[in-house]
């Protein structure tokens with residue numbers, strides 16, 4: 001019998017530092033199933049990307065990520081930037097705060113996620129390739145702009161609040177909404193306006209349990225784009241109340257599109273929210289790469 005050897009990329013910082021304990025909890029399941037594991041703890045921001053870009057494909061059969069959406073983002077970017085085009089199957093063990101990709105794939109806890117990896121069944125998922133400042137960035141989960149970036153920035157400062165940090169940041173943002181002028185292009189159709197937010201979603205949820213894109217499927221070759229142009233504080237609070245069950249789609253001021261490509265060119269150079277990470281800026285263009293990552297699910 002050939003012994004499988006999986007790399008475990010673990011972020012000891014995310015999820016308020018619980019990743020090591022999460023890994024300790026599930027490591028025996030791998031050992032008992034005859035899967036050898038080599039743990040690589042990330043030492044700083046961006047290290048997950050470097051690890052995935054340089055991992056030896058001759059000595060590792062797959063990558064398990066122990067962390068949240070930010071760590072998945074880094075590993076996916078490292079993998080898709082590899083010069084040798086080597087592709088590893090990816091396994092996800094939730095140990096971050098939001099864990100929205102995990103939630104979308106039905107991976108509710110570490111033990112269930114480990115068992116899913118060990119079962120060995122994979123499916124292919126879409127990724128968004130975004131070009132910002134002439135460089136490609138790959139997104140698995142969301143591309144956000146406007147209030148979505150402002151919320152991520154506040155949520156980072158609220159990290160000690162744990163899972164509550166996204167909701168708390170969203171509430172603060174509702175109290176001081178900021179309009180931005182931009183050109184928004186959806187499948188080649190451009191509209192110029194003022195916007196509060198644009199969020200393009202590959203997964204149904206974002207933050208902690210906000211069902212922002214209830215029709216999103218991770219392998220349909222499309223990205224679901226939610227657009228909010230001008231809205232009063234009252235309308236914003238309506239949106240916030242409805243967003244947890246997806247009923248905001250019936251609100252007349254909320255637009256919902258399913259597209260293959262999109263882009264934003266804003267009047268100011270704004271930071272983007274890419275899979276929860278504040279990185280990249282406008283202007284950018286983006287397209288869906290259908291089913292380019294193989295994941296255990």
Ligand SMILES: Nc1ncnc2c1ncn2[C@@H]1O[C@H](COP(=O)(O)OP(=O)(O)OP(=O)(O)O)[C@@H](O)[C@H]1O
Pocket residue numbers: 011012013014015016042043044045046047067068069070071072074095096097098099100275276277
């Ligand atoms: N050793 C480290 N020290 C500091 N930051 C790190 C380290 N390793 C990784 N990071 C950064 O930690 C950030 C958060 O990681 P991650 O997304 O896994 O957790 P989270 O933010 O709590 O979860 P989620 O994104 O699901 O809400 C990422 O930006 C990543 O680059």
